[in-house]
Amino acid sequence: MKSHNAPYTSTTNACKLCKPLGACLAFRGIEGAVPFLHGSQGCATYMRRYIISHFREPMDIASSSLGEKQAVYGGGPNLKQGLKNVQTKYGARLIGVATTCLTETIGDDVPGLVKEFRREMAESNGHGDLPALVTVSTPSFSGTHMEGFHAAVKAVVEQMAEGGPPTGTVNLLPGFVSPADLRYLQEVMEDFGLPVIILPDISETLDGPAQTDYEKIPAGGTPMKDIQAMGRSRATIEFGRTLFSQETAGRFLENHFGVSWRPLGMPIGLRETDRFFQVLEELSGRPAASGHARERGRLLDAMVDGHKYVFGKKAVVYGEEDLVVGLAAFLAEIGVRPVLCASGGHSGNFAEAIAAVTAGLLPEPPLVREGMDFYDIAEEAQSLAPDLLIGHSKGYHLARKWKTPLIRVGFPIHDRFGGQRILHLGYRGAQSLLDKIVNALLEKKQQDSPVGYGYL
């Protein structure tokens, strides 16, 4: 089985992270939650250090710390002891348990163990109210951090959402976007007068204020009672074109509770944002607030003004599939040709999604490659002579080698400051991306010029 387009057997300089990391990020966006990895303690340590280096915020992940003995006899006792300690020491109101390669390989039945734990705790009766326990299977030998992220969101919804009288609220499943993106989405929903449940919401939990007293579990995140109410909402907006054909949390809510599912692409760039706003106008029965209309107008104005600098430039875009889809849509709009769209993920829907969002705007469709690493990207892109790289920090070595500007977006960003505050979404995000791209090209032009022109 060859599930991707990469020419090599091994992966050199990966363009993806592992599945449980995505699950931990998703769990971190729930109020009072502590992510918990059932496996060797190194997984928790590695993922914490990686997430922290992007967000520059505390990120606790508990672990069942399995050793050789448990790898042989099973990790049940460690899992239960760990859950108890997280409950008592951290006051967690929800523990999100994700599996790892180790426990998936030995075949620990985590849902079964958690059920047993619940029963034992009820019998012993001495530990007060149990936190909510959500389990998700995230073996890293199948899928990337994005599959882990979506699997955790789905597990939360499946295991917690309830039906009942409809509420008129809108569910929003944004996928893995930045805290700045989430704050923007909240503002947009508020401006449309739409009560919203955003799941997960890392806007505060992974971008919190300075304090004098540390909170073990940071404030913010999607409240649990909101998650329970998601089965009663009137609609679910779910971002991610590569998810359209999959069994997602949004589809589950529609199938089980009749909540209308409105799958959309990530609202990056003009037209994908227009589609998002169109759905919001429809759901709210009112037009976009004038502030947003003006932002759209300024974006168009800037697209006209910046066209002379960006037109015909070639870009290599890489990263998570749905982020790349949105970026490709946006680049095509501003006149940049995305010559290679690459991802370490391999949903099988990547090429189709790119074709859909760039249709009618590009002279020829871009190369779209799934299951790529940076070695493959380098080989593929060398002959394409790109003017720009757009993606996360791991592309830096290519940018350096080719002396090509790198526009940093997405995750992980550990060679620049403020990765958690990059705005990608909406008219405002597009404006900010456009400014960055134009300025990167101008800077490059200035740097390469033998004459120091100061008026460009």
Added chain:
Amino acid sequence: MATVNAEELGAPVIDINAEEVKKELLSKYPTKVARKRAKQIVVNEVAPDGAVPEIAVNVRTIPGIISQRGCTYAGCKGVVLGPTRDIVNITHGPIGCGFYSWLTRRNQTKPPGPEAHNFMTYCFSTDMQDEQIIFGGEKKLRQAIQEAYDLFHPKAIGLFATCPVGLIGDDVHAVAREMKEKLGDCNVFAFSCEGYKGVSQSAGHHIANNGIFTHVVGLDDTVKEGEFKINMLGEYNIGGDAFEIERLFDDIGVTLISTFSGNSSYEYFANSHTADLNLIMCHRSINYVAEMMETKFGIPWIKVNFIGAGATAKSLRKIAGYFENKELSALVEEVIAREMPAVEKVREEVKANCEGKRAMLFVGGSRAHHYQELFQEIGMETIAAGYEFAHRDDYEGRRVLPSIKVDADSRNIEELHVEPDPERYRPRLAPEGIERLAKAGIELSGYEGMMAEMASGSLIIDDISQFETEKLIEIYRPDIICAGIKEKYAIQKSGVPMKQLHSYDSGGPYAGFKGAINFYREIDRMVNSKVWKYLKAPWQEHPELAAKYVWE
């Protein structure tokens, strides 16, 4: 010009009863957990002969208690082999482990030329999928080795097993042997460093060092020129530390054969048995290699510390003392005299700002000890310290080695049985030489550990948890805490500055004389930062200033 003398800096004053603090730390734990932690939290007491209380360390972390520790793979591939530039290190496993150990420790290296191999910016992985978990991953591993060889023609390829590999029964060592034979001019070796082995990354250091010792050390018998040939063990060149130390070695005229493993090359390892002295920097991660090299090749070792200007001077003198050479000693004094004025100038300036402030260090297997000296030099006291992954000898000194009980987890880590090499064993010192050195105060194969050098009444905590860190902050309000990136932001959210001593917060070097200057300035910047004063807005601090509407 006098060097910095720790004793002149005054005895530390600790005004909080550490026994009470210990009680408080344990009070929130369930009985069983408290009983275990009680042995890992010790109030220091140094006897006149240097003996200190026993501490329980190198034991498993309690599930659900968020720890600083990493895994065996991290210690092996990330720490020890991570700084090797010309070995292609292939992670055999799913993608995460390789990705997370991809140059994250900020090791630096200087290849000899633009064409020389440097694979440190690469991350090679077999990226195992379900198929390999079910049917085995050896075939994919063989292909990965072949690909790496065809693309890069490296001198050596290292293979690292992650958790699933041991469980599905892939024989990485058999694959290594087979591919080594097949490729002919490439040394291929494997490490069984599955993450679930051992209690911390320390097990991984051991597996890595055993592997390098078995497969690489001794392959090249060329004797290099140089009168004083040394190896530097347990220096990983974070933030350029090794460059600063190498500068000093060059200046005093000693020849560095190999560093394990900062700024290292495969060829240096292969040739390292030709050195005449091993210097141990990080005792925890590598003391056993020094022992094995002594047994097999006859190379003695001494403990050094290049963290701190005083410690650096002392270590340079120790090296000169070992070689018993007047010219070398004179050169060492010359270098110290040349370097110290700049150090003293900054030290005085910084000390005026930092005197009396208090630090806590919870990091590593040596760093929590070594950095205390730097703090002392600027008048700061260390009120609590502990290691992440050290063993009893790192805390209590090598005197306790015979009494350390080997538990099941340590038994799982292979101990190599080494004998003198029939041809190449050459004791560098005659018995009378050893005696002479002892008389001159040069201690061979000795390390007193961290506790003997800390004040009585200070708190020693092994494998500290997030929860205990928070409690300590609450009780002591230290002026700075040193740990790793995982702890950094939680500590800073409590309003306490936190210095990373794994990756140096992108700073460094902190070793040697120039490093000491960098560190003094860095700590001054951090503990005297004004930012914490502004945590409350004026209207929160003085509510009466809040504006009122006239009709209120």
